[in-house]
Amino acid sequence: MLKKLTEEQKSVILETGIAEFAEKGLNQANINVIAKKAGISVGVLYKYYKDKDAFFLACLRRSLDFLEAIIADFMNGEEKMLARVAKMIRALQYYSRLHPNYVNMYNEITSGSSKKYAPMLARQIEGVSAKVYTEFITKAKENSDIRSDINPMMFAFFFDNLLMMMHFSYCSEYYRERFKIYCGEDVFDNDALIESELLKFIESAFTIDQSAIVHKGQMDIKS
Amino acid sequence: MLKKLTEEQKSVILETGIAEFAEKGLNQANINVIAKKAGISVGVLYKYYKDKDAFFLACLRRSLDFLEAIIADFMNGEEKMLARVAKMIRALQYYSRLHPNYVNMYNEITSGSSKKYAPMLARQIEGVSAKVYTEFITKAKENSDIRSDINPMMFAFFFDNLLMMMHFSYCSEYYRERFKIYCGEDVFDNDALIESELLKFIESAFTIDQSAIVHKGQMDIKS
DNA sequence: TCAAGACGTGAGTGACCACTCACAAGATGG
């Protein structure tokens, strides 16, 4: 019973931490409780992690590694913009159900609770996706896959805002409630509808272009 | 110096509470510190509010009353959809600068810290805007002001998601940082650009309709 | 096989903080 911690056990400790932090938040989660639930002593937890903050950041890292894999998926493949977006929405729905805690860890840092790390974490976490999305939109613009009259950085930002809110809306207590208020008690039984409506929203924002507007003008003159 | 609390003083207490809660969050904010900063004793604070939670909820109510006024503005007036949206974006920018703390109070409850009140608060806070936005979109759809092939509830939801994220992006530490990563260090000096790009994004999502798509198809055949 | 080092244990400690209560200082009114 009294042995060196295995990799397996270290994993259990992190997962237990993630579960507690995701549920209670950084400050309300109790280290003694986490240790007990993970089946180890507090002492050994402090041999591996300097303090509560360091442990929290380790849990966060593990959660983010997972979430970042979804974006990596976005980068691979040769499909066009919208096919990729559709893929991302489905991935988002799938992983939000599988690992809501990872998403809630992310949500946790966006609120004030870990203010001191906000700039560092933002750079670590958002840096990659911001670059990927912006570059992708710039390229799509050059290829005329999407409209020409937009600011790629801004549109990448709005795009990520929508995805981020969808993540939270599947995972966090408050946002789940809000989602139901907007879209009905049974939204969570209708992933296909959510996917198609969100895709429609994003598609239109990205694809209406000036030629279409000119065209519409011509139509009006005709009638 | 030792007198009954005036309305003025009660206001100071709430505002001090809002400042502390917005900065530190529900759990990290210290009641003794709030009392000292507000220039009163802890004792009297507990004569007015049953406990910390009750005081927090009172601070939250005050913040929300203010934020809800922005939506009320949205309901008034006879302009069309997009003119109203433009007005809302400008209001959002203005009030986020004037009272970032109110927005951060709102952000605070969306994270886990006040989980026990999540359902109640969501219903209180989101109920009104959800109804207003959905009805507005439904009506605009009937009048053919916007496209016909959308689910009004879903689009109201996406719309509010974008506005909510803009609020947070102006006010919260983490989201401000993220905004800069996406859109450059000087985003906050360029409200007009943000307004026009966000409006463009929303406008397109709402106005592209099936007739335009048919039309585009005809164009393709011609060429 | 056993000594010495490595590692895990968990009761204990001190700091912090929500909340109380005995008291003090105004207000009221006769």
Next chain:
DNA sequence: CCATCTTGTGAGTGGTCACTCACGTCTTGA
């Protein structure tokens, strides 16, 4: 002007929890 009531005061209390350390148990290598 004093008795009584109302209201504010803030040191104190009890509970919680991050973190430590003296100890026990396992591992290693000679």
